[in-house]
Amino acid sequence: MTVMKAIFAAVSAASICVAATSAAANELLATRLGAILGQEREALSVVPASRMNILTSLPPAQERGLTTRSGIVYDREFLAAQPAPDGGENWQCLAEALYFEARGETVRGMFAVGEVILNRVDSDVYPDTLCKVINQGTGRRYACQFTYTCDGKPETIAEPRSWERVGKVARILIDGAPRALTGGATHYHTKAVNPSWAQRFPRTAEIGVHYFYRQPVRTASN
Structure with missing residues (x-):
């Protein structure tokens, strides 16, 4: 012890x-x-x-690669400073498409999706107005161009802030913003899927959760 x-x-x-x-x-x-x-x-x-x-302070938007020569800045501060958006039927159609297809994306991603829709309007392969392009195939379940128009779900705008944001993007694009993000893309899909056409179309950009593609140019032999 x-x-x-x-x-x-x-x-x-x-x-x-x-x-x-x-x-x-x-x-x-x-x-x-x-x-x-x-x-x-x-x-x-x-x-x-x-x-x-x-x-x-953060560096200026120009130094962060967020701005374009036209003065557009791909961030939320820039959008917040823009006037409240409005417009006619085509503005409404584009704003709705951006809301249901891209409201969860970055500002750059929203502009990119909008570019695709406007590129289709300019193409001879698609209808010649925003509303016609967006609603092409609507009525045939899952056979439309933009899923939200034919998935059977109600198209309810439930997020006012997101609606205002995409409305401003739509307004800027319709007013002639340069389309410099997607390399002339006419198609896109989320990274969660792999559609068969993506194997044949040239990929032009990767922005946020989307891949972007350009419609192949048809030749006389095709």
Whole structure:
């Protein structure tokens, strides 16, 4: 028993020593960190506020590759600064297509989907108005061009903020925004599917959750 007591006493003493050493080390570390932070605060205090704003702000949109020569910036801040959108039937059709097809995409992704629809309007292969392109094949379940128009689900606008956002994208595109994102694409699909036509069409871009493709050019031999 005497030996065991001696062992326990030695262990206890060692534990107390380790704890005391650890506490002292922590206190020393805290003191040094405090001194370092104090020096940093002192150094930053002499930096002018204007310079601090520059150092702590994001680079301009141009430097982040989000803007185009026309002044369009592919981010939500740019869209938020645009006036409330409105328009006629074709604007309504394009806004609805963007809402149901791309409202969860990035701003760049929304513009890209819109480009595809406008590229189809310009093509001789498709109808010549936005509404006709978007509703092509509607009425035949899952045989339409844009799934939301023939999936049997009600087309309910339930997210006002998203609706305003896609409406602004639609307005900008209809007003003549350059289509420089998709390389003239006329088709797209989400990365979750692999349609058979995607094996035959040249892929032109990958933006967000979508792949984009251009309709192959037909030749006399085709």
